[in-house]
Amino acid sequence: MNRLKKGSRCTICKSKGEKNKAIVYLPHHRLALCKEHFISWFEKRVEKTIKEFKMFSKNDRILVAVSGGKDSLALWNALVRLGYEADGFYINLGIGQYSEDSKQLALNFAKRIGRPLHILDLSSEISTIPQIKESTNRPACSACGMVKRYYMNKFAKENGYNIIATGHNLDDEVAVLFGNTLKWDIDYLKRQYPVLKEENGFIRKVKPLCKITEKESALYSFFNGIEYIEYECPFSEGASSIEYKEYIAKLEEKHPGTKLQFYTNFLKRMYPILQTNEKLKEELNKCKICGEPSYNEICSVCSLKEKLKTARV
């Protein structure tokens, strides 16, 4: 069975002698679940992933990177319900209505769970994403990822957080792994792990949803009544990650478990091999301008700022 059939019973309820109707079927786990057992299954899986990769403990101060999308809000909700000290961090990218809507949804959610949401306005730090795209000809998504990583790390350090948690899910990780494997991009492959350790000015970064599929994350948000931004960022149209996800979904439909196996076997078998290659180790310096960690003399955000200055002249 690859799909839920009308009248299926929840696997967990059945084992307890109860007869609740299943409303979700997870083919790769061969589990049919009712709403309550899906929610507890999801949270247990997140907790298990946190422990498996030794991501953090209840003594850590966690900053959740919140975009207003389903994954970051589902992650924030699950962490708070699991008893972790997790606050939100939203970067206003200045992408018109999309940023306005996603910021409002993030604020509403923060109010609902009673946790602080820190907001950083990119326009007052560097420039909005549309302005960066226009002035530098750099693809919006690559500039956006770079500035988000930079300000997240800087903000966390300056405000006493020792963990940054992002909502990257299994489908995100599989799409990136697939893309990097197609290109045999060793530099990226050797860094693809759900925990990036704290070192040389970088805060520890973790991905507690790395074993949760995109659909599971959407279902968890739906069942918890979490309102999230449902439409896509206007810049992500035609993104290769979406194309990869659609190809991989076709494989997954025919062979449930393919995604999880591709990712977890990479972590178990390939990632350790990549770490042993000494030639792949790079020297990390401090940016001459802002003092943040950088592989070059000047970090990418400061050199972007320079380019923006030149473009404005």
Next chain:
Amino acid sequence: MEITVSYRGKEKKLNIDKDKITAGDILKALDLSSDYAFVAVNGEVVSEDYIIKETDKIKVVNAISGG
């Protein structure tokens, strides 16, 4: 038969040439896979063989995002 669904925050009209439309037909009409999408009727997630009623309030969730 014409039905209206809520999709990605907007109302969308679908024309499906069938008398009895299932939730699975809606996914197919939108070219979505059940690997990443699901249908909710009147606030409840339904299986793909659920037959849509005229009064049903339908929401389609496509979980794929560019993240």
